[in-house]
Amino acid sequence: MTLTERFQAFVCEGDSITCEVAGFEITARIVRDDCGDAPDERQDGFWPSLYKDSAGFIGAGPNHRARFDAAQARAEAIMEAWRKDEWFYCGIVLSIAREGIVLDAHAASLLGIEANYPDSANSHLDSVANELLPEALDTGRAAIQRLCTAVTTDEARA
Structure with missing residues (x-):
């Protein structure tokens, strides 16, 4: 059904x-x-982080800085679209x-x-x-x- x-x-x-x-x-x-509430207020880990104890931790490994930059740009775009x-x-x-x-x-x-x-x-x-x-x-x-x-x-x- x-x-x-x-x-x-x-x-x-x-x-x-x-x-x-x-x-x-x-x-x-x-x-x-x-x-x-804005998306970053509703969702733990909305903003990416390089810190392993943070809810937005993107993970360790190769290209972590590039993955962080991409995730940060995506989060900023989502926030701007919401605004x-x-x-x-x-x-x-x-x-x-x-x-x-x-x-x-x-x-x-x-x-x-x-x-x-x-x-x-x-x-x-x-x-x-x-x-x-x-x-x-x-x-x-x-x-x-x-x-x-x-x-x-x-x-x-x-």
Whole structure:
């Protein structure tokens, strides 16, 4: 069971893909992550290092200085692209509906995902949405069960 649609290679906040699974309509949408931390604040080791005890240690061996310089240039380019809002952190939020009735607008989600990251085709967004699909289905089934129980209880009272 997977989402059959795919997110585009360039995405914007609000973009979505949908599918139908087991009678449920599932929509995966992109929301902007509300944490404003920069990439180097979010990720230990974002900046490369020549020191072995540092999270960004590039490793010992031949050409370590050239590898460091390349990694430093890459990190600087990623930061500059983030500052220019060319890429952003987002969340994937799945909603679930049955016969057009939304059972849960936030059935499953994961935030802190890179969108439009340099040299990325955003295929990881599809992977995240598919990983969240079982949780969304469980949420939808639980919502249906609660509704059925409520209807049965109300009928018994009548």
